[in-house]
Amino acid sequence: MSNVEGSLITLDRFLRDLDAHAEEDDPFARIPWSNWAKVAETNYSAVPGGKKPGKVPQELLENSSAAIVSEHLLSNSAFHDNIGALVTVVIETAIASLGAYEEQKNRLGVMDFVDQEIRALDLLRTNARVRASIASRYRLLAVDEFQDSSPIQLAIFMELAELVDEVIWVGDRKQAIYGFRGADPELMNEVFAALIDGTTVLGSATSENPGASWRSTEAPLELSNALFSQVFSDQKEDEVILSIPPQREHLRSIGSRELWVPNTDKGKDNASNSRIAKVIAEGVADFLKRSPQLPDGEVSQGDIAVLMRTNSQVASVVNELRARGIRAVGSTSDLLSTREGQFVAAGLAAVVDPDDSVALAELVTLMPDHHSHHTWFDDTARITDKEERRAHPQEWWNDAALIALSELAVNAAHHSSVEVLLPIIDALDLPQRIKAWTNPEARLATLDALCQIAGEYEDAAKQTRLPVTPAGLLDHLSEAATAYEQTSAHDAVLVTTIHQSKGLQWPVVIVGIPMAKDYGHREVNVEKAPVFDARHPLANRSLRYLPGVLKDYSPLKERLGELNVVRHAGEAEERETARLIYVALTRAECHSIMAFGDPTGRRNVLSSAIDDGLLKWDLPQIADGSLRAVDQSGSLQIADRRQSTGNDTGSSRDLPIRIIAFPLDADDTGTGVHVPVAPSFYASTDIPTGRPTNASPRPPARFTASGVDSEGIDAEVTILADLGEPLVEKGGKDWDRIGDAVHAYLGLPLAVLPAEALHSAAKRILSRWDAEGVLSAEMLIEVGRRWTEWIDTTFPGAEVVTESPIAWRNDAGQVMEGWIDARIVLPTGEHVLVDHKSYPGADPIGHIRENYLGQLRVYGQSLESATGRVTAQTVVHLPLLGKVVAVLAAEPAGQNSNHM
Numbered sequence: 087m088s089n090v091e092g093s094l095i096t097l098d099r100f101l102r103d104l105d106a107h108a109e110e111d112d113p114f115a116r117i118p119w120s121n122w123a124k125v126a127e128t129n130y131s132a133v134p135g136g137k138k139p140g141k142v143p144q145e146l147l148e149n150s151s152a153a154i155v156s157e158h159l160l161s162n163s164a165f166h167d168n169i170g171a172l173v174t175v176v177i178e179t180a181i182a183s184l185g186a187y188e189e190q191k192n193r194l195g196v197m198d199f200v201d202q203e204i205r206a207l208d209l210l211r212t213n214a215r216v217r218a219s220i221a222s223r224y225r226l227l228a229v230d231e232f233q234d235s236s237p238i239q240l241a242i243f244m245e246l247a248e249l250v251d252e253v254i255w256v257g258d259r260k261q262a263i264y265g266f267r268g269a270d271p272e273l274m275n276e277v278f279a280a281l282i283d284g285t286t287v288l289g290s291a292t293s294e295n296p297g298a299s300w301r302s303t304e305a306p307l308e309l310s311n312a313l314f315s316q317v318f319s320d321q322k323e324d325e326v327i328l329s330i331p332p333q334r335e336h337l338r339s340i341g342s343r344e345l346w347v348p349n350t351d352k353g354k355d356n357a358s359n360s361r362i363a364k365v366i367a368e369g370v371a372d373f374l375k376r377s378p379q380l381p382d383g384e385v386s387q388g389d390i391a392v393l394m395r396t397n398s399q400v401a402s403v404v405n406e407l408r409a410r411g412i413r414a415v416g417s418t419s420d421l422l423s424t425r426e427g428q429f430v431a432a433g434l435a436a437v438v439d440p441d442d443s444v445a446l447a448e449l450v451t452l453m454p455d456h457h458s459h460h461t462w463f464d465d466t467a468r469i470t471d472k473e474e475r476r477a478h479p480q481e482w483w484n485d486a487a488l489i490a491l492s493e494l495a496v497n498a499a500h501h502s503s504v505e506v507l508l509p510i511i512d513a514l515d516l517p518q519r520i521k522a523w524t525n526p527e528a529r530l531a532t533l534d535a536l537c538q539i540a541g542e543y544e545d546a547a548k549q550t551r552l553p554v555t556p557a558g559l560l561d562h563l564s565e566a567a568t569a570y571e572q573t574s575a576h577d578a579v580l581v582t583t584i585h586q587s588k589g590l591q592w593p594v595v596i597v598g599i600p601m602a603k604d605y606g607h608r609e610v611n612v613e614k615a616p617v618f619d620a621r622h623p624l625a626n627r628s629l630r631y632l633p634g635v636l637k638d639y640s641p642l643k644e645r646l647g648e649l650n651v652v653r654h655a656g657e658a659e660e661r662e663t664a665r666l667i668y669v670a671l672t673r674a675e676c677h678s679i680m681a682f683g684d685p686t687g688r689r690n691v692l693s694s695a696i697d698d699g700l701l702k703w704d705l706p707q708i709a710d711g712s713l714r715a716v717d718q719s720g721s722l723q724i725a726d727r728r729q730s731t732g733n734d735t736g737s738s739r740d741l742p743i744r745i746i747a748f749p750l751d752a753d754d755t756g757t758g759v760h761v762p763v764a765p766s767f768y769a770s771t772d773i774p775t776g777r778p779t780n781a782s783p784r785p786p787a788r789f790t791a792s793g794v795d796s797e798g799i800d801a802e803v804t805i806l807a808d809l810g811e812p813l814v815e816k817g818g819k820d821w822d823r824i825g826d827a828v829h830a831y832l833g834l835p836l837a838v839l840p841a842e843a844l845h846s847a848a849k850r851i852l853s854r855w856d857a858e859g860v861l862s863a864e865m866l867i868e869v870g871r872r873w874t875e876w877i878d879t880t881f882p883g884a885e886v887v888t889e890s891p892i893a894w895r896n897d898a899g900q901v902m903e904g905w906i907d908a909r910i911v912l913p914t915g916e917h918v919l920v921d922h923k924s925y926p927g928a929d930p931i932g933h934i935r936e937n938y939l940g941q942l943r944v945y946g947q948s949l950e951s952a953t954g955r956v957t958a959q960t961v962v963h964l965p966l967l968g969k970v971v972a973v974l975a976a977e978p979a980g981q982n983s984n985h986m
């Protein structure tokens with residue numbers, strides 16, 4: 087009776103929900119399609135207080151409402167209209183977004199990775215100079231990981247291949263694992279075949295099969311040979327099977343292969359990912375205890391790599407390992423959520439802006455030695471006057487604990503980012519504080535990582551020519567440090583994804599082979615061209631979008647499954663999974679271990695992709711569920727898929743392997759293996775606190791030439807040449823932009839570009855710098871014409887090198903990095919140093935004397951030290967005034983020259 091009542095409650099609630107969507111003129115119009123799917127499949131989930139309808143009501147429903155709805159649902163015209171509208175809106179949104187993205191890139195003058203590829207391909211196809219330059223410079227093209235090329239990359243390689251004498255393609259089609267990001271393994275298969283058959287424009291190729299593994303010893307090699315000769319049963323056996331070369335014969339017998347499983351499937355499919363992570367962590371602890379051997383001694387934690395399919399599996403393995411006291415790296419972590427990270431971030435924020443009261447409050451809370459540590463909140467809250475309360479945090483700066491930091495705050499802007507981070511760490515006494523906290527080594531590593539990120543920020547800023555500032559660093563840290571991936575640590579197990587393991591190898595490799603999961607059909611599909619044309623890689627391809635609606639409705643699933651495009655995508659995905667596991671299981675040098683989340687490997691991704699019967703084994707005898715069970719001489723049965731059809735199917739080959747079943751509740755029962763953590767060496771070192779900061783401020787570590795003062799430098803500045811009438815009358819707002827446009831144009835190889843290219847470049851530059859209001863393309867072209875003509879007549883036979891990067895360290899140890907606008911290299915090898923200035927005013931000589939002598943001297947000194955030769959002459963080109971000015975130092979600047 088209670089069952090009937092429960093079913094009624096559930097069904098009643100369902101009906102009431104339907105009614106809630108009803109509208110007067112059309113009661114069904116707003117009912118979600120998923121509700122109809124529920125009716126069609128009698129899939130009513132229990133509501134609070136109710137039950138899932140039982141057998142009797144189910145039968146009744148199946149023959150009534152379910153039968154009616156399921157008959158009409160998929161052919162319902164309103165359903166079709168809805169899906170049609172959805173497809174249209176998605177495609178139109180995609181087109182509009184791509185257009186907006188393109189516009190935004192153009193506005194910013196930036197390109198993304200694909201733009202680089204497309205433009206490179208375009209240059210290779212259309213630009214004779216580019217082709218000639220590559221043809222004259224390179225003889226050999228070598229392409230590694232060829233199987234992972236995208237169609238555009240392939241087209242680029244084909245163009246390059248035509249320009250060189252010899253091409254070597256290195257690839258392994260068993261290792262194509264980038265289908266998801268645009269590589270097309272099937273296509274590459276065809277290209278391989280076409281190259282070997284000689285049916286491409288490139289003539290014919292010879293192929294070589296390495297046949298030997300210089301990586302693995304016998305135990306791992308036999309495992310991958312036996313397994314993958316069956317997985318890739320459609321390829322010739324000699325393309326799959328590798329042997330040990332004679333040179334490695336002495337290493338043959340070192341190593342082992344193992345199979346690790348949980349001894350229970352408790353939690354069923356949903357818990358399989360957590361079971362596999364636990365199995366691996368238990369397995370590693372157990373493995374290390376058994377003192378396994380490598381050619382040069384015993385395995386240590388740092389010799390082990392664990393390869394997982396997804397990032398979240400990586401994270402759970404790292405957690406499980408760490409929970410067992412095993413050092414592990416691999417997953418991303420938030421450095422700023424650690425105590426030392428909070429210290430650094432708050433310290434930096436306070437240095438960047440000493441009025442940042444949030445940062446100050448954070449520091450006070452973090453520092454037990456700050457006099458306001460316990461009272462700051464109450465103190466602040468007690469103040470009633472708003473202004474007074476706002477000013478109050480400034481007093482916190484006066485505490486002894488923050489003195490060193492406050493000194494830093496005064497001249498932080500002078501320092502590069504790493505140079506500001508280290509003193510902050512010191513000023514906060516972090517090395518000393520950390521000693522008293524848990525896990526000091528790991529915390530030191532956090533500080534190192536933060537410095538590393540600061541260094542990366544600096545490099546990136548330099549490449550994009552953006553200024554490096556403490557505020558910029560703070561911004562960067564709050565992004566990069568929150569998802570930091572530690573890739574190396576002393577003697578730690580590396581946990582990473584299989585995709586990342588490509589091309590790498592480790593002495594011990596553990597591969598987590600997860601359970602297959604049904605993600606439904608692939609929604610976005612690329613339909614290939616019927617015939618691939620390497621010169622037009624994207625021709626005749628089309629997109630098919632199949633929205634993921636009613637994903638759980640089986641009749642729809644079945645119907646979609648009948649579509650060729652869905653079937654092909656599913657098969658392609660399975661083949662890629664097999665290749666992914668191949669990559670993983672060929673990374674081991676000596677010890678190769680497969681781990682599964684289910685005791686019998688039920689529904690693992692490899693078997694699911696190939697053949698449900700691919701892998702079988704007998705579980706070792708499990709006497710007590712809380713103990714690990716081992717079968718030293720277990721056997722892995724691998725289905726024989728190479729026998730000719732018609733023979734008895736189902737035969738298999740046996741491969742000896744050690745099989746271990748691990749209990750998973752080890753933590754609760756206390757039988758878990760715990761690797762003891764060594765006492766911290768760092769904690770017992772003696773680091774003084776409150777070290778005095780440098781009393782006398784040092785000069786900034788870096789400087790820019792344009793920031794160097796001209797005062798006190800004497801030079802003779804004279805008009806050297808008049809190139810023509812001034813092109814502008816006076817300057818204006820945002821003149822920097824005008825200067826940038828002129829510089830950009832003069833940076834082009836003006837002497838060799840045809841008139842048409844100069845014209846379009848001039849127009850593009852003006853529009854990019856928004857300089858069309860002041861300059862015209864004709865004016866820029868005139869600037870260029872006058873300049874090249876002057877060089878030609880004044881320095882016949884000279885070569886002009888534009889935008890030379892230059893770096894120089896002065897006597898005070900300060901580093902300058904910058905660009906020299908142009909060097910005119912005379913036939914004698916001497917240099918004329920050129921700086922373009924877009925000064926539009928009436929007193930060029932006075933302006934140069936006042937503003938640029940310092941900068942020109944630095945450029946002169948750095949050029950002399952880079953070339954080892956005296957600079958022949960220093961000139962300032964004033965393109966908008968139509969003048970060239972010579973600058974001659976009144977006193978020697980470099981060691982032996984009186985030029986700038």
Ligand SMILES: Nc1ncnc2c1ncn2[C@@H]1O[C@H](COP(=O)(O)OP(=O)(O)OP(=O)(O)O)[C@@H](O)[C@H]1O
Pocket residue numbers: 258261299300301588589590591672
């Ligand atoms: N001729 C050789 N003599 C000695 N060692 C070699 C030789 N060739 C390769 N090795 C070593 O064998 C290992 C594997 O080589 P390598 O990584 O080049 O192989 P690969 O074909 O790229 O492998 P995969 O494609 O599976 O990643 C490396 O440690 C390498 O140093």
